[in-house]
Each structure stands twice: as structure tokens, then as C-alpha cells.
Amino acid sequence: MVKKVIVITGTPGVGKSTLAKIVASRLKLERLDLSQYYNKISTRYNRKKHCYDVDRTKFIALVKSKLKESEKGLIIDSHIAHLLPKRMVDLCIVLICSNLTLLQRRLNKRGYSQKKIRENLDAEIFQVCLLEAKEKGHKVVVVDGCTFSSKKMITQIWPALKNLGKKRTLS
Numbered sequence: 001m002v003k004k005v006i007v008i009t010g011t012p013g014v015g016k017s018t019l020a021k022i023v024a025s026r027l028k029l030e031r032l033d034l035s036q037y038y039n040k041i042s043t044r045y046n047r048k049k050h051c052y053d054v055d056r057t058k059f060i061a062l063v064k065s066k067l068k069e070s071e072k073g074l075i076i077d078s079h080i081a082h083l084l085p086k087r088m089v090d091l092c093i094v095l096i097c098s099n100l101t102l103l104q105r106r107l108n109k110r111g112y113s114q115k116k117i118r119e120n121l122d123a124e125i126f127q128v129c130l131l132e133a134k135e136k137g138h139k140v141v142v143v144d145g146c147t148f149s150s151k152k153m154i155t156q157i158w159p160a161l162k163n164l165g166k167k168r169t170l171s
């Protein structure tokens with residue numbers, strides 16, 4: 001059985017989890033919500049940056065074990081999902097948000113501090129996740145998560161999802 005690993009990355013609040021749930025149910029993939037595992041796959045909580053410092057070895061080990069348990073493969077949504085090595089990822093979907101006001105509103109609703117909101121908006125402006133995903137060499141598909149409905153987004157990424165190679169390099 002050829003298992004697939006699809007990652008959805010992007011700045012917090014762009015809609016990764018919302019899209020991941022839909023793709024998971026359409027493709028019958030297990031969804032790995034990394035937000036539940038940040039403490040397990042990190043070295044420490046970085047108080048200055050208000051986030052976890054990810055331990056790459058633990059991160060990779062978690063994905064490998066979840067992939068083994070899965071029937072058809074995984075869909076992983078997180079702003080760090082693209083940090084997985086290229087050999088482990090079949091497709092990297094980068095959600096962007098062209099409407100910064102909308103993104104700001106979503107982050108405000110979560111009760112984030114103004115500093116944290118500013119940092120996230122800056123990350124979106126500078127397209128940090130997209131640049132890092134490209135640097136890793138992933139096969140990247142970019143979709144706007146703040147302009148389109150989830151249904152429209154699926155239509156946009158469907159060709160890439162259907163054309164995933166048959167070979168998996170990760171055992």
C-alpha cells in the first residue's frame with residue numbers, strides 16, 4: 001500500500017485545520033493535528049517568541065510512527081509542517097491570506113496579544129512559510145485561504161492532489 005503524506009502550512013489563522021479536515025475526509029487520510037503534540041516534539045517552550053522550539057528528530061519520529069499506524073497516509077496541518085524533509089512529503093499546500101484585515105480579525109478573536117498578532121501578520125507579509133517550504137524543495141501548491149470558500153479551495157488543489165506520484169520514499 002502506497003501511503004501519502006500531505007502537509008498544509010501557513011501563518012496561524014489562515015485556515016489550515018479547516019482545510020485539512022475536508023481534505024482528510026475526501027482522501028480518507030488520517031489527520032495529524034500537530035498542535036496536540038507541540039510539547040512532545042519540542043525542546044522547550046520559548047517564552048520570548050511565545051512558541052515551542054521544535055526538535056526535528058522527535059518531529060520526524062512522530063510523523064513516521066503516525067504514518068505507520070495510518071491506513072492510507074497522513075495530512076499534517078501546522079505552521080511548522082513544511083519543516084519536514086522533502087523525502088517525507090508528497091505535497092506541501094501553503095495557505096496564504098491575501099486579506100490581512102481578515103487575518104488580523106481572526107487572530108484578534110483568539111485573544112492573541114497585539115505583539116503576537118503583529119508578528120504573525122509580518123510572517124504573512126513576508127511569506128515566511130512559503131519561502132521555507134520552497135527552500136526545503138517541497139512540491140508546493142499555494143492557495144488563498146482568506147478569499148475562497150473551502151469548497152473553492154478544494155477545486156483549486158484537486159489537480160495536485162489527484163496527481164500525487166505513486167511512489168513513496170519514506171518506509
Ligand SMILES: Nc1ncnc2c1ncn2[C@@H]1O[C@H](COP(=O)(O)OP(=O)(O)OP(=O)(O)O)[C@@H](O)[C@H]1O
Nearest residue numbers: 011012013014015016017018079106145148149150
Ligand atoms: N475558507 C474559509 N472561509 C471562511 N472562514 C474560514 C475559512 N477557513 C478558515 N476559516 C475560519 O478561520 C479561523 C481560523 O481557521 P483555522 O483554525 O482552520 O486556522 P489555522 O490555520 O488552522 O490556525 P492555527 O495555525 O492557529 O492552527 C476559524 O474561525 C475558521 O472557521
Ligand SMILES: [Mg+2]
Nearest residue numbers: 016017018077
Ligand atoms: Mg490549526
